[in-house]
Amino acid sequence: MKEIVLGIVAHVDAGKTTLSESLLFDGGTIRQIGRVDHQDTYLDTAEIERDRGITVFSKQAGFSYGDLAVTLLDTPGHVDFSAEMERSLQVLDYAILVISGLDGVQSHTRTLWKLLREYEVPCFLFINKMDIARESREELLNNLRENLHGDFVDMGALRLADGVVSGDDDVLEELAMANEELLEAYSNGEPLAATMVSEAIVRRDFFPCVFGSALKNEGVEELLQVLCNYTMEPEYGEEFGARVFKIGRDKNGNRLTHVRLIGGSLKNRQEITYGEHTEKVTEIRLYNGERYESLQEAHAGQVCTLLGLSDTKPGQGLGACDDADVPLMEAVLNYQVIPPEDYPLPTLLANMRQLEEEDPALQVEWLEETKEIHINIMGPVQTEVLQQEIKRRFSVVVTFGPGKILYKETITGPIEGVGHYEPLRHFADVHLLIEPLENGAGIQLASDCSQDILALNWQRLILTHLGERMHRGTLIGAPITDVKITVIGGRAHIKHTEGGDFRQATYRAVRQGLKKAAAAGMAQILEPFYQVRLTIPQDMIGRAMMDLERMHGTMEPPLIEDGMGVLIGRVPVACIADYGKDVAVYTGGMGQLSLSLAGYYPCHNPEEVIVEKDYDSDRDIKNSCDSVFPAHGVASIVPWFEVESYSPPVLTEVKVEEERLRPAPSEKAPSKGYNNLDEELEAIFVRTFGPIRRRLPSQTVIRPKDDGAKAAKAREEYFATHEGAANRRKATKKGYILVDGYNVIHAWKELAELMEVDIHGARGRLLDMLSNFQGVDGREMIVVFDAYRVKGGSGSTQQYHNLYVVYTKEAQTADAYIERATHELVKDASVTVVTSDRAEQIIVAGSGALRISSEEFERRVADVTRQALEDYRSENNTLRGSTFRLQDGE
Ligand SMILES: Nc1nc2c(ncn2[C@@H]2O[C@H](COP(=O)(O)OP(=O)(O)OP(=O)(O)O)[C@@H](O)[C@H]2O)c(=O)[nH]1
Ligand SMILES: [Mg+2]
Secondary structure (H helix, E strand, O other), rough: OOOEEEEEEOOOOOHHHHHHHHHHHHHOOOOOOOOOOHHHOOOOOOOOHHHOOEEEEEEEEEEEOEEEEEEEEEOOOHHHHHHHHHHHHHHOOEEEEEEEEEOOOHHHHHHHHHHHHHOOOOOOEEEOOOOOOOOOHHHHHHHHHHHHHHHHHHHHEEEEOOEEEEEEEEHHHHHHHOHHHHHHHHOOOOOOOOHHHHHHHHOOEEEOOOOOOOOOOOOOHHHHHHHHHHOOOOOOOOOOOOEEEEEEEOOOOOOOEEEEEEEEEEEEOOOEOOOEEEOOOOOOEHHHHHOEEEEEEEEOEEEEEEEEEOOOOOOOOEOOOOOOOOOOOOOEEEEEOOOOOOOOOOHHHHHHHHHHHHHHHHHOOOOOOOOOOEEEEHHHHHHHHHHHHHHOOOOOOOOOOEEEEHHHHHHHHOOOEEEEEOOOOOEEEEEEEEEOOOOOOEEEEEEOOOOOHHHOHHHHHHHHHHHOOOOOOOOOOOOEEOOOEEEEEEEOOOOOOOHHHHHHHHHHHHHHHHHHHOOOOOEEEEEEEEEEEEEHHHHHHHHHHHHHOOOOOOOOOOOEEEEEEEEEEEEHHHHHOOOHHHHHHHHOOOOOEEEEEEEEEEOOOOOOOOHHOOHHHHHHHHHHHEEEEEOEEEEEEOOHHHHHHOOOOOOOOOOOOHHHHHOOOOOOOOOOOOOOHHHHHHHHHHHHOOOOOOOOOOOOOOOOOOOOOHHHHHHHHHHHOHHHHHHHHOOOOOEEEEEEEEHHHHHHHHHHHHHHHHHHHHHHHHHHHHHHHHHHHOOEEEEEEEOOOOOOOOHHHOOOOOOEEEEEOOOOHHHHHHHHHHHOOOOOEEEEEEOOOOOOOHHEEEEEEOOEEEHHHHHHHHHHHHHHHHHHHHHOOOOOOOOOOOOOOO
16 A cells, blocks of 8 residues: 555635545545535534634545555635644645636635745645636646646546556647656657656656546546556655644543654654653544544554643654744734633633644734733634634633734845843854845845854854844834845854853844844835735726725736636735725625735835834843943943944945934934933043943043032022922922832833843942932932842942942842831931832822832933033033042041
């Protein structure tokens, strides 16, 4: 017996399930042919499938014919279930691509054709519904050749006898054109051997076609005969290997891992090691429709279902089998899943995670801030099916929020990205060239760097880090795509480089490059498009074209076929929402809209999207564009637009002029520290201290020359205008500012970023900034840091220049300390508490203290510091002293 795994793929309603039914009947697996419309097929068994008359889940059945044993996988054809279909492709020896003889090549057929090519699956074509087709075989074949570009051969015109192919001369000649071997034999008048033909099929040199009607069981025997004649059993290795292609659950909730063995064999109760698990297979099932038999042993080539594995994933390789590449079909919409009012969110999240195991494309996401659960999906029909499925499995009726488009980003010109990571005793430096690729190309990685500059192992590590995760663009924080990233330079340190350092430097280099590209106007938002095929009565072409244009579509010139107009084009998913219904209405049911995902292309309304997303790459500290360099013994953040003055670019030809990169002065981010100094001030600074290392911790403290009457007056004015009446009344009283140290650090972007890499550095930087501020402000300042998790910590109060710094003792939080201190101090002083912690704000307000959020405080610190500098300039004073001293009695 020759064993093969055969998948059936096609656009929706082409007749895949009906063809499966006929094949199973002819192969003796079933005694009666069921019908999709009668809800009694062997494979469309799920309730949802019977209700809707469409296939939603891929399913398996077995049959044999002659000496051929076939494992058949029926797949869904609806665009919204493309991910499920694609998972099957990775385990097929052959596919049957079903074409509806009535509708010809549809949009989705082209997508499938592309996928089959990518997965290198050899294909047979079954041109179905010939009982109701309007076109002849010849016309249909030409339609295939025009639309799918391949060698298609009508097998009905050929015969096989004694291992040799004979038949219609024209068709034989077509067959001979498939490859050189066949052509040579044919030209020499030699017979065309079946083995040569089989090999040509496996190599996808040509595609055998069979015509028929699945519903009437016509042409199905012929198809089976062709499969018998021209398929080959693959060769398998000795060692056990299996590819996981699907995860599911049976009616009793058992977790099912569907695999195909690609080598060796697997016994029941055998242990399998994968990822970090070693688990025993508790049962091996061979499914046939809804039924299954339990096997004691599975052998290479078989598609079977394993129980007992708890953490397998589609695409995973077990034993001697590599993991598959990431799937090509991606979700394009994001929806919030909303449970009924009193339904617990954690339960819903757990349920959704279970569904995600089965369909990783869902990418279930928990948004902590808004307490929302979001999922990615392919299209609106999928939400309806999910809703039903969630109800069936978890007995809860969920609803969905409005669908949001999933965007991507790319760049339009080459750019160099530089990332450096060097906190104390760490070191990594990375230079990347990021170049645009054509739409749909995805991300390509390469290395073009001499080993003299950077050792091969480090280069490989950078490539690993580039490939290990999704990188975000800087326009809206969407995943980047269609770029080639090449390692062009870098440095490691003999002693200090550790594995994780290159990860940091690599991520930062990508982001720095993208940020630069955005600043130079070379970043672009992409959105998903549907490939559209619209068939309408000829006299409605004008209207249809206007519709597509209004929807920002692009199309080819219209075609006329049998009095019907055909428009083929591409339209943003965002724009075409319910157009199918419109078409049905304005054509009186004559029109047909066929959609298929075409991929990502430039967005039709980027400005709107940017406003709506309101993404600020400077605040996205998990994806920092900045680098880390040392200064004065601590790690310091150097902003992206200055990284290159520390680690000069490798390529000069892709350099963007510097002015274009500097953030415009009017840009949204409020001034921070010394970053937004104007040029004159900067010049003064440079004369006094030498070049400024921006945002680096500076021991420099600016303080009015004379903190006498004038400063006191200025202070009074400042707080009179800034802190409202309550404070004005107390302005003459002694004043205290209590600062929740870590809360402020987390709220200030610069510090939060620093905190990620160097907690001491972040604290030191904060204290320096506050010290400057206090010098102008004059109120006593107490900065409180939690140390309550420090075991045995007894707490301490230290003085840092003009500040009091409190480290709380074990089991005492900063909140608790501030609360108590406020309570004490407020009796005879004005107290201002700086925190963004809501609960804390309410408590201190209750005790009569003022409160400022950490964000607001950041603005004040920046304002005051800048004001102080300007005062200096106006008085034409040189700055003196590089260390601040407490004014009196230090
Ligand atoms: N006239 C005619 N109708 C057919 C033929 N094959 C299938 N159909 C009908 O076409 C419709 C769709 O058939 P299915 O077998 O469910 O199509 P499918 O490709 O499995 O559809 P999905 O799984 O939803 O993608 C049903 O109403 C079938 O009865 C055929 O050869 N001739
Ligand atoms: Mg089906």
